[in-house]
Amino acid sequence: MKFKWRTILGLVLMYIAVALNWQWIWGVLSLYWVLPGFFTGVTYFIEPISRRENPILYWIILITWVAFGIGMIFTGF
16 A cells, blocks of 8 residues: 555645634645646546536636635635
8 A cells, every 4th residue: 555645644734724724725725626637638526527528617617716716815814
């Protein structure tokens, strides 16, 4: 079994964020989750959405994640 240190670190940060009521951490995670979509052309919201097959929906989802991420970061400060 391979040790998944990034996943474990993410879980620990989520637990800390909930315990300390950190809103900004959800914004950081949202922005982090957007990055693979830019590079792969596939994002996930309920189901996989491909940039090639559904370009408008793909970009709406990515823009929404970025807007929510930025909003959550600045709401926390």
